[in-house]
Amino acid sequence: MPTRWLTSSDLYPAETGLTLDDGLDELVTKVAAANPNTVVVLNNAEPVLMPWLDDVAAVLEMLYPNQEGGWATADLLLGNSVPQGRLPVTYPASLASTMTRNPDYPERVATESGNATFSEGLDIGYRWYVHTNTSVLFPFGYGLSYTSFEYSNPNFAAASPSQQQSPSGLNYEVSCSPDDADAVFSVSFKVTNTGSVKGVEVPQVYIGPPADAASTYPDAQFAAIALVGFANVELEAGASTSVSIGIREKQLSFYNVNTTSWEVAKGERPVYISKNAEDAVFSGHVQV
Known part of the structure; x- marks a missing residue:
């Protein structure tokens, strides 16, 4: 070309x-x-x-x-290196399927005032596509390697995982939290390279809102799913490893506008072990 x-x-x-x-x-x-x-x-x-x-x-x-x-x-x-990146944004199926062209948000297409009202709140980016069940070309977090991977043995536990990656590279704790608070619970599972060449997998953990969020936190908004952790796992062909991803307190919190402070959203919350924002391999629940 x-x-x-x-x-x-x-x-x-x-x-x-x-x-x-x-x-x-x-x-x-x-x-x-x-x-x-x-x-x-x-x-x-x-x-x-x-x-x-x-x-x-x-x-x-x-x-x-x-x-x-x-x-x-x-x-x-x-083939001297293997792809290991994941999409940081959603790739839409069409221009009409994007939020800017959605009839629920007419101010996005054209506005005479020069202002745009972002009334969707937390449902931006991949969260909007999941919330509206809109078909996409490639979801947030999508990416392929030159091999295939299998997930097994999921476990959702209210315990702190090991705090750092071990020298052997078998255990992982990757968190998007900006502080150093201890993990409230951990998600662990096994990843196996089922292909014939070395590759890199990036398992991701997403969390949903409490089951009774509407009644318990009527003034708060929660995304249908939110990324709370991920790991970068490199494996030789046929190799397996155990992965543990710690979820921190800040990632379970929302900003309470009434008290002007962060508050942990308690209750039973769904957790998803996924390959990307729309491909959950396992799901479970944790009691926060």
């Missing part, structure tokens, strides 16, 4: 939103028709639509890899 440097206006023209401009979609389609073993490499800052997705062999999303991006791309395509 011929090399062409793109500008931001190429990728995101105002009149087409997330569509590649300047005939690039047509170019990919024609190349794929001539050679179905085509791999599309994307260097972009935001999601793009992929009308040609079913016609190509693979898509390598590099985002903006900067100075060493060429070497990194070559290593990934040649």
Whole structure:
């Protein structure tokens, strides 16, 4: 495929939103028709639509890899390195399926005042797509390796896991919490590389609201699911490892506007061990 440097206006023209401009979609389609073993490499800052997705062999999303991006791309395509990144945003199925074009939010498409009201509250990004059950092209947290993985032996326990990754690399605790509070509970499971080559898996843990949130916390908003932890697990072919992800108190809390303080949302809460925001492998409950 011929090399062409793109500008931001190429990728995101105002009149087409997330569509590649300047005939690039047509170019990919024609190349794929001539050679179905085509791999599309994307260097972009935001999601793009992929009308040609079913016609190509693979898509390598590099985002903006900067100075060493060429070497990194070559290593990934040649198999010298394995992909291990996960999407930090949701890739929509169409422009019409995005929040900005949703009829529930008419002020997003055009506004004369210059102001936009974000009335969805916490339901932004992947949370909005899950909340509205909107079909997507690729969900938040999605990513593939050159192998396959199997999850087993899930356990949801109200106990603190080991605090740091062990020297053997078998135990993990990764948290998005900004403080150093002890984990309130841990989620553990086993990951096995069931393929024939080394690979990297990124299991993710999401949590839902208390079952009685509407009556117990009527002034608070909770997302249907929220990412509370993840791990980066590298395994040789056929190898297995135990993974433990600690969930901290701050991640179970909401900001109480009445008391102007953080408060733990107590009750029975659903927990999901997932491969991405829309692919839960196991689910369980914890009592907070």
